[in-house]
Amino acid sequence: xxxxxxxxxxxxxxxxxxxxxxxxxxxxxxxxxxxxxxxxxxxxxxxxxxxxxxxxxxxxxxxxxxxxxxxxxxxxxxxxxxxxxxxxxxxxxxxxxxxxxxxxxxxxxxxxxxxxxxxxxxxxxxxxxxxxxxxxxxxxxxxxxxxxxxxxxxxxxxxxxxxxxxxxxxxxxxxxxxxxxxxxxxxxxxxxxxxxxxxxxxxxxxxxxxxxxxxxxxxxxxxxxxxxxxxxxxxxxxxxxxxxxxxxxxxxxxxxxxxxxxxxxxxxxxxxxxxxxxxxxxxxxxxxxxxxxxxxxxxxxxxxxxxxxxxxxxxxxxxxxxxxxxxxxxxxxxxxxxxxxxxxxxxxxxxxxxxxxxxxxxxxxxxxxxxxxxxxxxxxxxxxxxxxxxxxxxxxxxxxxxxxxxxxxxxxxxxxxxxxxxxxxxxxxxxxxx
Amino acid sequence: xxxxxxxxxxxxxxxxxxxxxxxxxxxxxxxxxxxxxxxxxxxxxxxxxxxxxxxxxxxxxxxxxxxxxxxxxxxxxxxxxxxxxxxxxxxxxxxxxxxxxxxxxxxxxxxxxxxxxxxxxxxxxxxxxxxxxxxxxxxxxxxxxxxxxxxxxxxxxxxxxxxxxxxxxxxxxxxxxxxxxxxxxxxxxxxxxxxxxxxxxxxxxxxxxxxxxxxxxxxxxxxxxxxxxxxxxxxxxxxxxxxxxxxxxxxxxxxxxxxxxxx
Numbered sequence: 001x002x003x004x005x006x007x008x009x010x011x012x013x014x015x016x017x018x019x020x021x022x023x024x025x026x027x028x029x030x031x032x033x034x035x036x037x038x039x040x041x042x043x044x045x046x047x048x049x050x051x052x053x054x055x056x057x058x059x060x061x062x063x064x065x066x067x068x069x070x071x072x073x074x075x076x077x078x079x080x081x082x083x084x085x086x087x088x089x090x091x092x093x094x095x096x097x098x099x100x101x102x103x104x105x106x107x108x109x110x111x112x113x114x115x116x117x118x119x120x121x122x123x124x125x126x127x128x129x130x131x132x133x134x135x136x137x138x139x140x141x142x143x144x145x146x147x148x149x150x151x152x153x154x155x156x157x158x159x160x161x162x163x164x165x166x167x168x169x170x171x172x173x174x175x176x177x178x179x180x181x182x183x184x185x186x187x188x189x190x191x192x193x194x195x196x197x198x199x200x201x202x203x204x205x206x207x208x209x210x211x212x213x214x215x216x217x218x219x220x221x222x223x224x225x226x227x228x229x230x231x232x233x234x235x236x237x238x239x240x241x242x243x244x245x246x247x248x249x250x251x252x253x254x255x256x257x258x259x260x261x262x263x264x265x266x267x268x269x270x271x272x273x274x275x276x277x278x279x280x281x282x283x284x285x286x287x288x289x290x291x292x293x294x295x296x297x298x299x300x301x302x303x304x305x306x307x308x309x310x311x312x313x314x315x316x317x318x319x320x321x322x323x324x325x326x327x328x329x330x331x332x333x334x335x336x337x338x339x340x341x342x343x344x345x346x347x348x349x350x351x352x353x354x355x356x357x358x359x360x361x362x363x364x365x366x367x368x369x370x371x372x373x374x375x376x377x378x379x380x381x382x383x384x385x386x387x388x389x390x391x392x393x394x395x396x397x398x399x400x401x402x403x404x405x406x407x408x409x410x411x412x413x414x415x416x417x418x419x420x421x422x423x424x425x426x427x428x429x430x431x432x433x434x
Numbered sequence: 435x436x437x438x439x440x441x442x443x444x445x446x447x448x449x450x451x452x453x454x455x456x457x458x459x460x461x462x463x464x465x466x467x468x469x470x471x472x473x474x475x476x477x478x479x480x481x482x483x484x485x486x487x488x489x490x491x492x493x494x495x496x497x498x499x500x501x502x503x504x505x506x507x508x509x510x511x512x513x514x515x516x517x518x519x520x521x522x523x524x525x526x527x528x529x530x531x532x533x534x535x536x537x538x539x540x541x542x543x544x545x546x547x548x549x550x551x552x553x554x555x556x557x558x559x560x561x562x563x564x565x566x567x568x569x570x571x572x573x574x575x576x577x578x579x580x581x582x583x584x585x586x587x588x589x590x591x592x593x594x595x596x597x598x599x600x601x602x603x604x605x606x607x608x609x610x611x612x613x614x615x616x617x618x619x620x621x622x623x624x625x626x627x628x629x630x631x632x633x634x635x636x637x638x639x640x641x642x643x644x645x646x647x648x649x650x651x652x653x654x655x656x657x658x659x660x661x662x663x664x665x666x667x668x669x670x671x672x673x674x675x676x677x678x679x680x681x682x683x684x685x686x687x688x689x690x691x692x693x694x695x696x697x
Binding site: 320321331332333334335353355356358386387415418419421422425426 | 550551552553554555556557559560563564565566583
């Protein structure tokens with residue numbers, strides 16, 4: 001099966017998931033600007049639970065001097081990840097899963113990882129690499145499935161379907177070689193996997209052309225061109241689009257022999273292996289209608305939003321909304337001292353306030369039409385309003401990936417995803433209680 | 435026409451007779467003996483199935499009353515109702531002092547400043563997940579009324595962005611206590627009228643910045659109280675209602691004028 005598609009070819013040839021989906025204005029205004037760095041912040045506020053799973057266990061004390069790249073918290077269980085200091089400094093405050101480090105020496109070099117006689121999986125674990133797609137699943141867990149022989153495909157998620165975000169796009173343009181080497185590293189680990197497929201949406205023709213020119217005569221890596229359609233970059237949707245497989249309810253992609261890795265994750269693996277660099281910086285798209293020069297910045301983890309606002313001369317008074325992540329799946333923040341996480345791929349600043357008034361559901365079914373998983377968002381929103389957990393569970397609310405299509409399309413402006421998140425959270429808490 | 439109607443009517447009548455025979459036999463054979471006392475008590479109970487007594491509903495509470503010796507109480511019942519049930523049972527119900535739920539926050543939109551911009555759905559639990567409503571004080575009542583939905587007695591309303599409990603309608607079932615993500619609704623004895631409606635754990639100066647009616651933990655009420663009922667816990671004054679005598683001396687000394695006398 002060939003995944004090759006030409007840009008000029010008919011749209012019918014492009015791969016996509018089978019049902020639902022939306023076409024939001026993509027606003028990728030920062031895709032032309034090169035990756036920049038910002039001045040090291042004076043303090044960083046590093047959270048110990050940046051990943052899915054149990055929070056990392058702190059191994060430093062108050063007042064300790066730490067170097068950039070030094071391990072400050074280690075994985076506390078199987079699904080957990082290491083966390084390293086992102087600046088040279090002194091630990092000044094530790095409170096509820098947050099570590100505040102004050103800078104002592106301004107230096108961008110870092111303490112190198114010890115990679116001697118270690119496998120890729122061990123290096124990935126040591127470097128604290130987690131999935132950068134958004135959920136933050138520890139990558140070393142992803143790379144060690146129960147039955148490794150069963151894995152038959154490695155998918156590289158380069159769809160980046162969220163509007164505004166361009167971090168992965170820039171990485172593909174500026175670090176294309178690193179990306180290819182990174183993929184080869186993974187393929188070396190999985191000896192019986194014949195090839196890896198890079199899945200890119202067709203709104204990034206320059207990246208597609210560049211990657212094609214690099215992997216020209218390579219049989220191990222293929223490129224699949226996808227239709228620009230949200231949520232093409234969702235793990236389940238991507239697998240359906242490229243491989244025509246469906247991930248069963250409650251299972252993970254490796255149960256059907258697929259491992260999905262994000263572009264930024266691969267670059268992190270490359271850097272950990274060749275440059276011995278732990279995951280201490282993350283590439284963030286800074287965009288939105290308030291930013292004069294939307295761009296992509298390499299920012300140390302734990303940098304506060306407040307520092308970024310000051311450093312980039314954003315007019316603080318007229319900000320009405322700050323979103324971490326993309327506009328569809330991200331979340332707004334109210335506390336400017338929040339430090340950015342490893343999973344953060346964008347910070348959007350907006351000045352125009354759109355106040356939406358929720359109206360009554362008219363049962364038009366548009367949310368059902370756009371749901372790429374074939375779920376019933378309108379029902380969940382109502383169940384959530386009246387706390388009907390059993391009914392919602394029966395209608396498989398837990399399969400929802402919270403992609404936000406339903407809220408986007410709703411003509412009554414009901415924030416369906418908020419309601420769904422709320423009910424899912426309640427159900428999870430209840431299960432924990434039991 | 436008669437050809438159509440007649441057979442239909444006959445068939446239905448025939449079916450009805452058979453069904454009636456089966457049902458009458460079944461009702462004799464499978465008859466469930468219910469203590470008549472239980473039915474009488476159920477009639478006297480409020481019937482809201484609120485669960486405040488600890489039983490899943492009013493009918494199971496009535497069963498427990500009749501079948502068990504343990505002293506139990508329905509906190510919702512008034513004195514008349516209690517008397518009626520005691521008469522049916524032939525023994526007294528052991529009820530503790532009547533209580534009422536109060537909101538321990540006074541931060542209505544007139545008094546509390548807003549520095550955030552909460553845009554999400556109007557639900558207290560959601561506000562908690564997203565790190566608070568628009569109000570500056572992170573311990574304040576969000577005012578979206580999640581407590582209203584659980585109240586079976588229609589005793590709560592949201593006024594100016596804060597939940598207000600009508601003490602006449604409140605029966606102290608305690609459902610709102612658990613529904614509040616901020617944990618600022620508490621049960622206190624109905625006879626005690628003085629309330630210090632603030633739950634802020636911020637230090638005095640900060641609390642004052644956020645809200646005009648916050649407790650700034652100045653301790654003047656603590657010193658003034660003749661029965662040592664008030665203490666400062668987590669930066670706000672708390673009344674120990676087992677000691678409070680309703681003397682109301684604390685109300686006049688409070689520099690923030692925030693100690694309230696409830697009706």
